Amino acid sequence: MTDTTPTSFTTHGLHTSAAAQARLRRRYAAERRFRLYGIAAIVAALGVLAVLLFTIVSQGYTAFVNTEIELEVYVDPADFSFQGTTPTSEEIRAGNYRNLLSSALEENLPDADAPGAARDLRGVLSGQAYRQLRERLLADPSLIGQRVSMSFLATSDIDQAFKGNTPRDVPEERRRVSNLQYEWMDYLEEQGRISTSFNSNLFTEADSRQPEQAGLWGAIVGSFYLMLVTAVLSIPLGVGAAIYLEEFAPKNRLTSFIEININNLAAVPSIIFGLLGLAVFIQVFGLPRSAPLVGGLALTLMTLPTIIIASRASLRAIPPSIREAAYGLGASKMQMVFHHVLPLALPGILTGSIIGLAQALGETAPLLMIGMNAFITTAPDSIFSPATALPSQIYIWADSSERGFVERTSAGIMVLLGFLILMNATAIFLRKRFEKRW
Incomplete structure (x- = not known):
């Protein structure tokens, strides 16, 4: 009988021909190159980050x-x-x-x-x-x-x-x-x-024409009121919308249209929300310009898609067995969602909400559009008072040519980065603390 065994295989079934060995070498070489490209990308990113942080710190630590x-x-x-x-x-x-x-x-x-x-x-x-x-x-x-x-x-x-x-x-x-x-x-x-x-002036005084007297206190208080309005409005609305769309809404063309638009809104440039806030909240409803209330409303519109998407992903990650077990014990759909699914999805929802608020804290364009870049020498005492925020305060100082404001610009960036790192660290802690693995 004629031997039909291919010459490229040994009796153990392994490739031994020169062409097969060459293909293996090329594949392994491609894998090594891919790993090197990944390492090089990470090193380059860390290098750029190091240069950025060094520039900011070297210019701002003296402030x-x-x-x-x-x-x-x-x-x-x-x-x-x-x-x-x-x-x-x-x-x-x-x-x-x-x-x-x-x-x-x-x-x-x-x-x-x-x-x-x-x-x-x-x-x-x-x-x-x-x-x-x-x-x-x-x-x-x-x-x-x-x-x-x-x-x-x-x-x-x-x-x-x-x-x-x-x-x-x-x-x-x-x-x-x-x-x-x-x-x-x-x-x-x-x-x-x-x-x-x-x-101490940097943390106890508001803005001033004199660099040595200028501080961040007014901007910090303004950012606090801004985040207060944004959190009070965006978190309940965003989480509520996510629960309804994921658990209660019928799957039809209308809900599909809403989901597509929510995903599209998450990619809209932030300045568009600033224009919307200027046109609607200030010009139509007559709300006070430069007030944290208007800024919070504009940032709420920008933050809602992020919170909705993150909350829906957290709800979707809960295994179906949890829902089935709740139904098996006689729970209604409302009880199943709020007594079983929502508590388990809460870490992811909190994480997404905090990340959305951190994104809002660092936004500048919407605040510039509604006038929160004015020269304010006193800290606001309510959400209706004229105010500035940390990003817009940094923008104001960066626009000044005096060397004293240059170092305060970098110091303001360092303080803002500190708040952002704290908020992201809180999100990571909450996720690790309450996360359950299935």
């Missing part, structure tokens, strides 16, 4: 400290107008603090009375220094007529120069800090009377 100058101030009673023996708070507030601090600078700095030094003196202390001295005297009026040693906030130019963020080896006409001011800085550093300390 978490500010420069203070220690001065001895003689609180001259002649700079106050007292009607009686005991000064009132109004009389203390009306004091000539500019003259008090100018005199203190002239006493504490060498060559302060040189020709042309008056302009340089005005560029040493921040405008907040007057408020610092006034608050100190309001707390203790007995200091009037005495010498007081205090640390005062320096201007942004002195602050940036002392931190080394501005070059010193350039011609004086190209610098914001004069040679005389640099001499004063060197003198104060030798005396140990100029130093950096934690910048």
Whole structure:
């Protein structure tokens, strides 16, 4: 009988021909290349992320400290107008603090009375220094007529120069800090009377025209109200819509049309929702512009598709045996959904909701369209008050050319990233904590 066994197989059924071996080598080589491509992509992504984070941190970490100058101030009673023996708070507030601090600078700095030094003196202390001295005297009026040693906030130019963020080896006409001011800085550093300390203004003050006084507190409060409105509206509506579509809605063309549109809305650019908020909530309903209420409504529209899709995926992941067991025990459909399916799907629903809110927290375009990029110097006290948010505050600072705002822009990004990381970490924790494997 003729042997019909192919020459490409051995008695053990393995490929031994040269062509088969070549195909195996090419396949293994392709697999190795694919793994290398994957590793290279991950390394490239991590490298870009590292460069981005390094750039942000290197430009912004100095914003978490500010420069203070220690001065001895003689609180001259002649700079106050007292009607009686005991000064009132109004009389203390009306004091000539500019003259008090100018005199203190002239006493504490060498060559302060040189020709042309008056302009340089005005560029040493921040405008907040007057408020610092006034608050100190309001707390203790007995200091009037005495010498007081205090640390005062320096201007942004002195602050940036002392931190080394501005070059010193350039011609004086190209610098914001004069040679005389640099001499004063060197003198104060030798005396140990100029130093950096934690910048509490960054977290306790709202926006300001002066970089050294500008802070994120107004934006943080505005973001809180914004997320409050978004969460209160989007989570109940999104979860409710997901439960109805997944568990109760009949499967017909109408529900299919709704599902397609929800998926499409998740891919709509965020600025479209800002235009919708401007056209509907402000122009039609007359809601206050720049208010967290309007911003929250616009972000609710943007967040709803994400929450609905994530919630439906969580409900769909529950095994059918759970539903069948509930029915077998005599549960109604409502009881089956709310007593058995929904508690098991809750970790995924919470995760999707938090991720949707984190996405909303970082959105800028919708807020710009409804005017939440205004210059707000006080923190909002309600959802109807004019406010800004962290992304729009970063946008405002990035639009300024002053070096002090450059570092605050990076610091604002770091704070925003911190909130986003915290929210995503919370989502991961909740998923791991309550997740059940089937």
